[in-house]
Amino acid sequence: MKIFIPGVPESTTGGELKQLVSGVLERRFHFPFAQRPSIQSCDVLQFRDGDGSVEYHGLVAISPDEAGNWFLGHFKGLQLHGRTLSARQFMDRRHRSSDMRPAHDRRRVNLKISRVFGVRGNVQPLDRLRREMGS
DSSP states (O other), X not given: OEEEETTOOTTOOHHHHHHHHHHHHHHHOOSTTSOOOEEEEEEEEEEEOTTSOEEEXXXXXEESHHHHHHHHHHHTTOEETTXXXXXXXXXXXXXXXGGGXXXXXXXXXXXXXXXXXXXXXXXXXXXXXXXXXXX
């Protein structure tokens, strides 16, 4: 099961996010007879809009699905770098073409999504400057 964690702090690394998720899963699945969950992948994603705004979100794949469902109910309210996080099941919507989108669809058309590797030292000030300058 893929789990979407919206609004992670800009300084978050994939390793920190994985450690947080592992800590939650350990609370439930510490019995020797229970099937232990595994984190298949854990990424921090950068969402860059055409107007220069940048957001960071987490995407975690947990196996088996039962562990993912349990995780969703127990992750809410945890904090990372002082920010309270939430989680929901990820819905892959890439299969729709833009001409098939309903009128009430609020998704951003010009959104660019990329995986973040390592620490993003100067990304925040540069993005803030771009927003202030309107570029």
